[in-house]
Amino acid sequence: MKLKQLLLSLLFIFTIAISSAHASSGHDAPVIEEGKQEYQSKTLSELASSFWATTGINAILDTDDGEMTSEPAGPSAERPMTWFESSLGRIIMIIIVFILFYLAIAKNFEPLLLIPIAFGGLLANIPLAHMGGEHGMLGVIYNMGIANEFFPLLIFMGVGAMTDFGPLLANPKTAILGGAAQFGIFGSLIGAVAIGFDLQDASAISIIGGADGPTSIFIANRLAPDMLGAIAVAAYSYMALVPVIQPPIMRALTTKEERRIKMGVLRKVNKLEKLVFPIVILMLSMLILPESTPLIGAFAFGNFAKESGVVDRLSDTMQNSLINIVTIFLGLGVGSKLAADKFLVVETMGIMIIGLLAFSAGTAVGVLMARLMNKFSDKDNQINPLIGAAGVSAVPMSARVVSKVGSEERPGNVLLMHAMGPNVAGVIGSAVAAGVLLSIFK
Amino acid sequence: MKLKQLLLSLLFIFTIAISSAHASSGHDAPVIEEGKQEYQSKTLSELASSFWATTGINAILDTDDGEMTSEPAGPSAERPMTWFESSLGRIIMIIIVFILFYLAIAKNFEPLLLIPIAFGGLLANIPLAHMGGEHGMLGVIYNMGIANEFFPLLIFMGVGAMTDFGPLLANPKTAILGGAAQFGIFGSLIGAVAIGFDLQDASAISIIGGADGPTSIFIANRLAPDMLGAIAVAAYSYMALVPVIQPPIMRALTTKEERRIKMGVLRKVNKLEKLVFPIVILMLSMLILPESTPLIGAFAFGNFAKESGVVDRLSDTMQNSLINIVTIFLGLGVGSKLAADKFLVVETMGIMIIGLLAFSAGTAVGVLMARLMNKFSDKDNQINPLIGAAGVSAVPMSARVVSKVGSEERPGNVLLMHAMGPNVAGVIGSAVAAGVLLSIFK
Amino acid sequence: MKLKQLLLSLLFIFTIAISSAHASSGHDAPVIEEGKQEYQSKTLSELASSFWATTGINAILDTDDGEMTSEPAGPSAERPMTWFESSLGRIIMIIIVFILFYLAIAKNFEPLLLIPIAFGGLLANIPLAHMGGEHGMLGVIYNMGIANEFFPLLIFMGVGAMTDFGPLLANPKTAILGGAAQFGIFGSLIGAVAIGFDLQDASAISIIGGADGPTSIFIANRLAPDMLGAIAVAAYSYMALVPVIQPPIMRALTTKEERRIKMGVLRKVNKLEKLVFPIVILMLSMLILPESTPLIGAFAFGNFAKESGVVDRLSDTMQNSLINIVTIFLGLGVGSKLAADKFLVVETMGIMIIGLLAFSAGTAVGVLMARLMNKFSDKDNQINPLIGAAGVSAVPMSARVVSKVGSEERPGNVLLMHAMGPNVAGVIGSAVAAGVLLSIFK
Amino acid sequence: MEEVNLVAESFKFMFLGMGVVFIFLLVLIEVMKLQAKIITKYFPDEEPVTPVTKSSKDEEQKRVAAIIGAVSEFRKNKQNKV
Amino acid sequence: MEEVNLVAESFKFMFLGMGVVFIFLLVLIEVMKLQAKIITKYFPDEEPVTPVTKSSKDEEQKRVAAIIGAVSEFRKNKQNKV
Amino acid sequence: MEEVNLVAESFKFMFLGMGVVFIFLLVLIEVMKLQAKIITKYFPDEEPVTPVTKSSKDEEQKRVAAIIGAVSEFRKNKQNKV
């Protein structure tokens, strides 16, 4: 049998040989090979020294080698790197990437996004490889789906297909909490302006307070693409830090009595209500705020496909293979913005501070609004003000945090479902807020 | 542990802070921010009124706002919308979309395609969002895989991987029925010309009679891209209506005796026959009709991959995640042609009528051809003329309809497998017919 | 119910009818249809003869029809085909494709790549269809992910996610064998230059000796895109032929005693070692050889995602749906280079010969290096020199061959795990060698 | 133009933004209440009368068959890794 | 040129189109018959002699093992949703 | 320039190439040894004390439940083919 295989292979080669003879007679004109430079003979030591010039060690040590930055938009957007960006800056970024790896793996901080983003950052900081440039892997990905905002929308579609609006439909008024928490966006906008950002940059940064990854990336890409990396990292980092940031604020702004409030069982929501709801949201955003319809439209499509019940194979795909593929690409593409020359700028510092402020402000106003609502409700209809904190979105993390804090105060008091209402309302609220910001700078 | 997390985060911020200091010393030149307009202070009421101008309500009420159509080909292809297109037309399209949703969900009419198409239509009719434009989500999708006909071919590849040619191989002569039913295409071409379409448009429309989604989209895109939306909607709608359209025609053109004809059990087909068959079809279409090879090639590749038995992971992917992803995109992209300015034209009315005619004619001629074949066959070898109706393709719907009608006439008479032969032959027949039309207009 | 469906459909048509009336009043300007040529009446026989001109039979028989080659780069790169390329050459290529099908299906030679590649070759040789051109299916795929080297990197990412570095970590010194086998690359480079290739082409060809598909495609695309098809086919064919090529060489260069050497059980490797390792490799290649970081970076990302244990849904996607989709596309795209005008050139003959030489040389030097290492090791620490052959990579085929040959000599002597060390080291070694070649021609 | 007070502007943004967010959500709440009323009144979910009592042996057999099917599915999907 | 009778043209298209479709399919039918004859004669499918009788207990155990495997596969695939 | 001896050049390439490959892998080997030493010393894998003994009936029930779950998953995934 092996003999037979070899014979077949020989036949294969033989066939080529015959045809090659024909082929060679076919074109006699000398082949002019374009795109190749004439090769110059080099001695071994010349080869070795020209090899040395292409090593990364040399690139990091020689800070004056005129290396250019990598830009997905192509050479016209490139500029020479400073000494800092081409040496120490890279090392700092690699350390930061390792910290992100540690947080993702050991602390389980949003690993699905932070690992691809951080790895993209690692690749983007490799000298001479230009992986973030127009023809590099990260640059190709960036141009494929981030520069045109396609990937964030696909993620949003998948998230829509995973979302259950049942709890919100069962208790509509909790949507107000999802609105109040958007104060995180607009309050931090004021903060960002106060520390010196201009209005457009400040708006891009403040959207971190929406606690929603795709929305942040979508807006950052439109209003301040230079800061995309820092904004995305801040958004996902603080979403991961929700269990650390929120509880102290929640406890500080509520009394023990309030935190112990029990809420009734939610009514069962009709299937048709769930089916109609994504369309209702989309119609509403069409009427009031067309700028928000890319985000809300993608989200509503995913949700509608799920609730329709007749295209399960599509909604499964949105929730699994499609969102996974896009997550890998989105992460790597965003990571390309963690190149030292883009991330290590003064603005990043401000973004980190404003982001933290935004999360805190959103949490606080969400909780306070819940207390305010109780003032106007009758005794039997009080809500536990903790669920206001879930209004920042960060689905489903903050709803879980609410439930955990709630059950610590009164064991057996399960607030998870009640917190999911403000939680998904917060997603819509952020998309609406994003639309307002876009419409201002249109 | 939480303390540790905070400390790490602080370290993270601290690292950035240090490097920011360096960075700031790094470039002293004033950053010239491009692409930003200078911001003009506005009073709150100015803000509110400029916000009002960006609402969808205003866009629909103000019919004279100079809004442009959305075109994936970019601004050069755009034109101002008429008052009808920017107001009432949108409302009508949204109603049509809701009807499509109803048919897909409540009546289970080809939901896998109609839901994405209809949702794409909804998004395409949102004012001011320009989702169908060059930079909108639908436009990006359209340019990615519809303008270049890539997605229909991928769908066809997946359909190939799902197709079993066994029944056709077991009873080759049933292929004639799949040919006869293509009269649906050419007969309706005459009809379309008669009611005033030019030859090229008429050809694009008549392909609806092929009862095959990807083929229709492929041809429409080549011959009459303006009518792509209407043609795709007509094709899928009538495919869904097959159980309504076909039975009366089948009954009218056959006697009760004929409908009760029993057919023998099909012989078991050799594996190698199935493996060789896709290659045979492809070779044949290469020799006779190269214009049909993109369609038949994609189909044959999928089928060959399946029948080879050695690349199951690839053929599974074609049948599942790949076809699902592409179906989502294809539907949304086609849906972008349901924008009022593209769909609500006089031609759509004609397309709907001709499409119905095409399905009916194809069914009729398929059945009549089966009766004709019986005239030339001996007694033991008669075919049930109902299976001629399956020649229109609409796989596997029309084969099921045949089987249902057949078993109503004679309980226990299962025609499904016998109908699958003409059914898959109809797919090939349509692709051949499509190739003929393309070769005429090349 | 059927009545209801028909009524709804009528309503649907009715709605359109009304709006069409409006629409028709909407724009009165005559529609100027662009891109359509005026249609000239033809007699039936004229039609038939112009149809004949578009058949593939005619295209193959008429060798002087001025058909152009298909190039994904567009018309400017096209040239007229020679008579050989447009007729006999196509037939030869189709025979070659059938041989590849036979090897893939009957002999199970790397079917996952050879079937898509060969089918792509079949499609690329269809006359007049121009499937490999800018607007053809294969050309679209080629421009999407091969011209920019994106697909090979995604494959490498998936392979990384499937790779277990445990055996290498357990016995680090076996990495030397993975280095020695790279002599296959550089030795055959000398051979290629000796038979007349220039240095750059010779380098592209010699990478076949890396026995690694994505690396070969990546390098060929950079250094000699004209020869991409032949290089890819040679690489995958010889990888498939590893069970035929390697054993005689392994036996010729070792004594029976050596082949019977037993090796101890490998130590259990710590999880953290596996997690850190992909980062270590990447850092090292960053410092020494940034040119290799696209390949090693993609590989390390896949491996890191797997070993992190926190993003299983992403690493599953890399190993399944993503790699499958990309494999289909990569194969079809590479297959487009099997068009007669590209594949049937004298160079292909040389590539086939040099490729075989490269595999043999790599195997030989791997085995000899293992014997050399034994000379410097103490008695208890001898390695079985057969595992040196696994250093060529061809993961996991050559490791299996080693294990098979080993157990033939001494039943029960399972070398598989010991051979996996050099095997994965060979992947890294080839990527490093690829980086060196790239850095020379930069 | 240089004398634009950006902080003042950002306060205006906040009023506009929070205003729109609240308007949107308040309208949404009213719509949700309305649709709940209409749907629960005119289109209540049909309670699917689940036939709980059934020949358990029959069921058991079907279940085993299904499991075998599932497993063989799995094997098929796994068999052919790159 | 304006006097081209489009309906007449479309009839010609029909003759050409239906002609090509039928030629294609008739050739295909002949090829199918031919290949069936050749293949069933020279390359018949080997009947795989399925070993039906086998220690059923052994089988049963394997089956259970497989099920467990399948289920744990499933769990692994599910555990890590975004 | 025409007198460049290409074979001589390709020998130089070989020296450079094999040199770099070996340097790379030798450094890698040393790093592997070092990391093994450090990690096994300071960060040994925790042995997860698997609780083998457990009420087997309880387990059995869970397993059956899981199987049913898996199967129904499967059915759901299959039901809706294009």
Ligand code: NA
């Ligand atoms: Na939010």
Ligand code: NA
């Ligand atoms: Na058809």
Ligand code: NA
């Ligand atoms: Na290798």
